[in-house]
Amino acid sequence: MNFDCPFVDLRVCWQPPAAPSSRAFGLRLPAVLLLTLFLAACGSSGGMRGGAYNDRPPSDRVANVAWQEWTKFGRSTVVYGGQANGYTNRTGISERSEPLASRVGDYWGACGKPEWNGRTSSRPWSGAFVSWVMTRSGYSAADFPRDGRHGGYLAALYDREKSGGRVPFVLHAPNEYAPKPGDLVCSGTAGPTWRHADSRTARRRIDNTANHCDIVTDVRGGFLHAVGGNVKNSVTMSLYPVDSRGRLMSVSGRPWLLVVEKRG
Secondary structure, eight states: OOOOOTTOOOOOOOOOOSSOOHHHHHHHHHHHHHHHHHHHHHHHHTSEETTEEOOOOOSSHHHHHHHHHHHHTTOEEEEOSGGGTTEEEEOOOOTTSTTHHHHHHHHHHTTTOTTOOTTTOOSOOHHHHHHHHHHHTTOOTTTSOOOSSHHHHHHHHHHHHHTOSOOSEEEEOTTTOOOOTTOEEEEETTGGGGGGSOHHHHHHHHHHHEEEEEEEEEEETTEEEEEEEEETTEEEEEEEEBOTTSOBOOBTTBOEEEEEEEOO
16 A cells, blocks of 8 residues: 655644553554554655655656756645645645745846735736746747746747647646646636637637646656645645646646647
C-alpha cells in the first residue's frame, strides 16, 4: 500500500493514564499501531523525514520557478475535491505585506506594468504571475505572450498553434490529456466547449471566459499539485484530484476550461 502525505501537520499529545487496565491497553493498541504504520509509510515514500514534510523541489524549470515563489510566500495550500473542497490547509503571506507586495510589482513588470503591486493596485495578478514565471524560465515573448490577463495569453497561444508549425505550447481539453509539471491547468466559465467549436468561436470562448490558470508542480497520491498567484491573496498551491489516468476531475468552483501542455 502506498501512502502519500501532502502537507500533513501531525501532533500527538501523550497523557499517561492513572492505572490502565489490560482491556484499556488493548483498545489503545490498534491506534498506536496505525500511527506507527502511518509514519513508517510516509517515511518510506519520501513524504516525511524526521517528523517533517520532505521538500521535493520540481526538476522541471517552469515548475521549479513557481514552487520557489510559493515558498517565498509562506506555502499557502488549498485542497479541492470531496468533502475537503476548498479547505485551506495552510495560510501564506498576504500580497499586501512587504517585501512581497513589491514582488507582485515584479510580476506586473513582466507585462510592462511595474507600478502595479500588492499594495497600490487591486487588480487581479494571477495572469501576471504566470507571465513572470514563463519569462523567468527563459521563454521569449514569441514563445509565451506577456499578458496579465489569462484569456489574452491563452487566445494568443491558440492562434499560434492554429497557424501551424512547431510551437512550445499546445492546448488540450481537460479530458484529453494528463498534465505534468510545467503545464498549465486553466478554469473558465465556458468549460471545454471551445474544443469542438469552429476556430473563431473557440478563440472567443477562450479569450472571454478564462478566469484562472495554475502551474503544475507535481502529480502524485491522486492529486495534481499546482501553484497560482492571487489565490487566497498570496501565491498558493492548490491540490486538485485526478483520475486513474492522471486527468483532472471535476471540482466545485473550478469549471475546467483547458490544459496547456508545455512541449519546449
